[in-house]
C-alpha cells in the first residue's frame with residue numbers, strides 16, 4: 001500500500017493491533033526492508049555543554065549550571081584531542097549533542113565570550129570546521145531548535161544533522177514531560193526540521209514513545225513526519241526511541257512503553273517510511289533489540305567504541321562485536337555506514353568541503 005495513502009484512522013488501527021494481527025503487521029513491515037543488513041555508524045559523542053534551557057521530565061543529561069561539576073563548555077583543545085583519539089579507534093562520526101540554547105545561561109555566555117564567540121551556534125560552527133580541518137571525522141550536529149540562518153551556516157560544515165520531533169502533541173507541553181521545556185514546542189521542532197528540508201540537509205529525526213502521548217498522537221506524529229518527507233525528501237533515518245525510567249528523574253514513576261507497543265510503533269514506522277531507515281537504539285533495548293529487526297528496523301544508529309551515551313548514561317552501548325553477534329543471530333549482516341547515507345552523498349545535499357572529506361576517507365558505503 002502506498003504510504004501516502006494511510007489515514008490517521010488506518011494508523012491508529014494498526015497501532016491497536018491484537019493477537020495474530022500483530023504478526024501480520026510485523027510481516028508487512030519486514031517485507032519493506034530494502035536489504036538484509038543492519039547499519040551503524042562508528043561515532044564519538046561530544047557533549048559540548050551540559051547546560052540546557054529546557055527541563056524535560058525524563059532527562060538525565062542536563063545539569064545545573066551552578067553545580068561545580070557541570071560541564072559549562074568543552075574547550076576546543078579537549079574536543080580535538082578526543083576526536084583524534086576517536087579517529088584512532090576507527091570512528092568516522094563526530095556527534096555533537098548538547099543542551100539547547102545554553103547561551104541563554106550567563107555561565108555559558110561568559111565562557112563563550114572568553115573564547116571569542118557570541119553564541120553556541122557560532123562556537124559549534126567553529127568546532128565542526130576544526131573537526132574537518134584537523135581530524136578524520138565527519139561532523140553530525142544536534143543543536144536543538146535553531147533558525148534558518150543558523151542552520152544554513154551549519155550545513156556547510158556538517159555531513160548531516162538531527163533533531164528528534166519526539167511528538168506533535170501540544171498536550172505534553174502541559175504535562176511533566178515538557179511543561180518546563182519551551183524548546184519542545186512541536187511547532188518549533190517542525191519548523192526546524194522543515195528548515196533543514198528547505199536547505200537540503202540530510203536529517204535524522206525520531207519519536208520518543210511513552211512520555212504521555214496517546215495512540216492517536218503517535219499516529220499524528222508519524223503522519224507529520226510523512227508530510228515533511230514528502231515535501232522535502234531529506235529525512236534519512238527515523239529513531240523510534242522508548243522512554244526508559246531512571247532513578248531521580250521527575251518521571252521516575254511513569255510507566256515505560258511495553259515491548260508490544262514498541263514492536264507496533266517500529267512496524268508501522270517502517271510501513272509508512274519504506275524510503276527511510278528505521279533506527280532503534282540498541283542500548284535502550286539490549287534484551288529486545290533483535291525482535292525489532294523482524295519488525296523492520298534496519299539501523300542501530302551511532303555506536304561508539306569509546307564514548308559513553310551521555311543522554312542515557314545508565315544504558316551503556318553494547319560493544320560493536322556484541323552488536324555484530326546479535327545481528328548475525330537474527331540472520332542479518334551488520335554494515336558500517338557514515339553519518340550521511342549513500343543516497344544523500346551528492347552536491348544536492350552536501351557542501352563541497354564535506355564531499356571532499358568523504359572522498360578522502362575512501363569509505364565504501
Ligand code: SF4
Pocket residue numbers: 052053054055056058059060061062098099100181183
Ligand atoms: S532532554 Fe534534551 S532538551 Fe530536554 S532537558 Fe535534557 S538536554 Fe535539554
